[in-house]
Ligand code: PEP
C-alpha cells in the first residue's frame with residue numbers, strides 16, 4: 001500500500017480507479033524528406049495546427065459554458081500561441097531547411113520552448129513551459145495520429161492521472177466524471193492547478209515517478225489536503241477514508257451555516273482570520289465577507305504568471321483591483337519572495353548548492369533595488385484604494401529592515417513629489433522565518449509595525465530540514481516543541497511591545513494550532529481559503545482561558561508526538577461541539 005507524497009493543490013479526499021490520460025511524450029521519429037515533399041509536409045503541418053486549434057476552440061466553449069469566460073480564456077491564449085506566426089514559420093523553416101518530417105520539426109520547437117526557460121531544474125521547466133508548449137504537443141499528437149485515449153466506455157467516475165497538470169488534462173473529462181486529478185509534475189500555480197481548484201476537484205501534483213507506478217484502473221486514494229496518493233489502499237485505509245468523508249460532510253454543513261459569524265472567543269477575544277492568496281483567481285474560492293482580509297499576498301506568483309517582469313502600471317492595476325475587491329479589509333502585500341524553491345522563468349539566477357540558504361526573498365530585493373522600487377511604487381499608488389500593508393520576506397537582521405525602510409520612504413516621497421495620492425501610514429511588517437530574527441526581535445519590533453510568522457520556512461530553518469526534500473519530509477515537523485516554543489516567544493515579545501503579531505504559514509490553518517496561537521497571544525492568522533471557516537469556528541468555540549491552558553501543556557511537551565496528541569484532543573473537542581451544533585441545525589429544520 002505505497003503512499004506517494006506530492007504537493008497539495010486543491011483540497012478534498014477521493015478514492016477510485018486511476019485513468020491515465022497521457023504518458024510522457026514518446027521518442028518522436030525523425031526521417032528525411034525529399035525537396036519535392038517539403039510543400040506537402042508543410043501542408044500536413046498546417047492541417048494539424050488547424051485541427052488542434054479547432055479542438056482548443058471546442059474546449060474553450062465547453063469551459064466557458066461550465067466555468068465562465070475567465071477560465072475559458074486559457075484556451076484562447078493557447079490558440080493564440082498556435083497562431084503565433086514566428087513559431088509556425090520556425091517550424092516550417094526547420095522542415096524546408098533541414099528536410100525533416102513535421103513531427104520532428106514540432107518536437108524541436110517544443111524542446112526550444114523548454115530550453116528557453118533557462119537555468120531551472122527539470123520539474124520547474126516542465127511546470128512553467130507546459131502552458132507554452134502544450135498546444136504544440138496537441139499538434140504533435142495529431143501529426144503522429146496518437147489517438148487520445150478515450151474512457152467513454154468506462155461508467156465509473158475516475159481519478160485522472162497524467163504526467164503534467166495542463167488545462168487540457170483538467171478538462172479532459174466532463175466534470176461529473178472526475179473524482180480527483182493527480183500528476184507527476186506541474187506547478188501548484190500553473191493554469192491547470194488554477195482550473196482544478198476552481199472546479200473543486202481534489203488535486204495533488206509533484207508525485208515522483210507516478211506514471212511508472214500506476215496502471216490503468218489501479219485503485220488509488222487521493223488526499224488533496226495532505227498532498228498524498230495511496231496506491232491500492234487496504235480496507236483499513238478505505239474505512240478511514242469513509243469515516244473522514246462522513247466527518248467532512250457533517251463539518252461542511254455546520255461551518256457553512258456559521259461562516260458569516262465573527263471570530264471572537266466566548267469570552268470576547270477577537271482574532272482576525274485572514275486569507276492567503278497567490279493569484280486573483282483565488283478571489284473566487286472564498287467569500288470576502290467571511291474573512292478579515294488578506295494576511296499574505298504572495299506576489300511572486302503574480303510575477304510567475306507572466307512572461308516578463310510586470311510593469312509598475314500592471315502591478316498597480318492588480319493591487320488596486322485586489323484592495324478594492326476586499327472592500328476596506330486589510331490586504332497584506334508581501335514583496336517579491338523569489339529564490340529557494342521559487343524561480344521566475346525570465347529571471348536567471350545562478351545555480352546554488354544550497355538555494356534555501358542562498359539568494360532569496362529580501363536579499364534579492366535589496367540587491368536588485370529597482371525591482372523593489374517598482375513594486376513599492378505600484379503598491380503605494382494602490383494604497384488609497386483600500387487598506388494596504390507591506391510585508392517583507394526572509395528578514396534576518398535589523399539592517400535589512402532599515403535599508404528597506406529607507407527605500408520605502410524615498411519611494412513615498414518621490415511619488416508625492418510627482419503628484420500621486422498615496423496613503424502616508426502604510427504599515428510595514430516583517431515575516432519571521434529565520435531563527436536569528438527571534439533573538440533580535442526585541443530590537444526589530446521597535447522599527448516595524450507588525451510581524452507575521454512564516455512557519456513553513458521557520459520550521460525548515462529551525463530544524464535544518466529542507467521543506468522540499470522528500471528524503472527528509474518525515475522529520476519536517478511543525479509540531480516540534482522547538483517550533484512551538486519559538487512561536488510562543490515571538491508572541492511574548494510582540495505583545496510586550498504592543499505590536500500586532502500573526503502567523504501566515506500553513507500550520508495556522510490547523511484548527512488545533514489556531515487555538516494554541518490564540519492562547520499564545522497572536523491576534524491575526526492567515527490561512528488558505530478552505531481553512532477559513534474551520535479556524536473561525538475553532539476561535540468562536542474556545543475561551544482564551546482554555547487556550548492558555550493548552551499552551552501551557554504544549555510548552556511542557558518534549559516531543560512532537562506529545563504536541564500532536566494534544567492537538568488531537570483539541571480537534572476532538574471541537575468536533576464534538578460541531579456535532580452538537582449540527583444536532584441543533586437538524587432540530588431547527590425539523591421544527592420548521
Ligand atoms: C512561510 O514560509 O511560512 C510562508 C508563509 O511563506 P512561503 O510559504 O511563501 O515561503
Ligand code: MG
Pocket residue numbers: 393433454456457
Ligand atoms: Mg516563506
